[in-house]
Amino acid sequence: MRITGFNHVxxxxxxxxxxxxxxxxxxxxMGDIEREGAxxxxxxxxxxxxxxIVHVITDPAEGGLEMPNNTHLSLFVDDIDVAVAxxxxxxxxxxxxxxxxxxxxxxxxxxxxxxxxxQDPALSV
Numbered sequence: 112m113r114i115t116g117f118n119h120v121x122x123x124x125x126x127x128x129x130x131x132x133x134x135x136x137x138x139x140x141m142g143d144i145e146r147e148g149a150x151x152x153x154x155x156x157x158x159x160x161x162x163x164i165v166h167v168i169t170d171p172a173e174g175g176l177e178m179p180n181n182t183h184l185s186l187f188v189d190d191i192d193v194a195v196a197x198x199x200x201x202x203x204x205x206x207x208x209x210x211x212x213x214x215x216x217x218x219x220x221x222x223x224x225x226x227x228x229x230q231d232p233a234l235s236v
Contacts, residue, residue, distance in 0.1 A: 112194040115231040118185035121166040124155075128169045132156055135165065148213070153180050176206040179217045179225055187231035191216075194228045 124131040135141045141158040153170045157163035172181035188194040191214045198205055198218050205218040212230040219225055 112197045112228075113189040114186050115189050115234060116187045117164075118187050118227070118229055119157075119159075119164050119166050121168055121179075121181075121183040121185065121225075121227070123168050123170075123172040123180060123182050125169055125171045128154075131167050131169070135167065141165065176204065176217050176219070176225070179206060179227065181225055183217065183225035183227050185227040185229060187234075188228050189231060189234050191228065191230035198228070 132143065135156070135158040136143055139158075141164075142160060144157040144159055144163045146155075146157050146163075153168050155166060155168040155170070158165040158167065166185075168180050170180045191212060195207060195214055195216050198216050199207070202218055205216055207214065207216040209215055212232075212235045215227060215229050217225055217227050
């Protein structure tokens with residue numbers, strides 16, 4: 112697997128819905144970007160300029176990877192099929208859904224931080 116770039120960081124801000132929107136749009140001057148795909152499965156916002164770079168999640172961060180509402184780092188990979196196979200070979204503790212280039216897989220690093228991998232749209236296989 113080869114990491115090709117940064118996708119976004121997901122931050123949990125449960126109970127701070129209005130305050131977090133005001134902070135990212137007014138204080139930091141980031142645009143509120145329409146959410147699509149897997150991001151619509153949880154409550155929250157996308158913030159950024161031309162590309163969403165912060166995914167603020169306002170649902171409770173509970174449990175394991177059943178619904179990754181916790182803080183996470185999302186990275187692009189060159190080949191999502193290879194990445195999924197490598198993650199599944201490394202750990203049984205993962206959440207994987209989607210097909211083809213729309214696959215997403217979440218898993219934890221050795222320190223317990225959640226990582227998300229997605230196909231780099233510039234390199235769709």
